[in-house]
Amino acid sequence: VTGVAAFAFVNGGEFVVHIRCFAPVAGVPEDPVTGSANAALPAYLVHHGLLEKTGREYIATQATEMGRDGRVCVRVLDTDGRAEIGGHAVTVVDGEIRL
Secondary structure: OOOEEEEEEEOOOOOEEEEEEEEHHHOEEEEOOOHHHHHHHHHHHHHOOOOOOOOOEEEEEEOHHHOOOEEEEEEEOOOOOOEEEEOOOOOOOOOOOOO
16 A cells, blocks of 8 residues: 545535545655545545435545645536546646756
């Protein structure tokens, strides 16, 4: 195992999932926002009956423990848990690599 993602449901008015992802073996103590985990989570939730099969939207929060406000918008598309994910991004590094 090179990493783990843990999640919990957040109480409140809208459907919110809080997720944390760790991959220290890969050099990532904690990922501030993880696209792959947020893309896979809807299929897991649908498979285990924790989320309606289609049309459900929710917000995934991440990185608050790191002093950041990561938010991913998730919309379930079909009964297999296939989903669209999106949100805002901020460029933190920009450059070129010359080979």
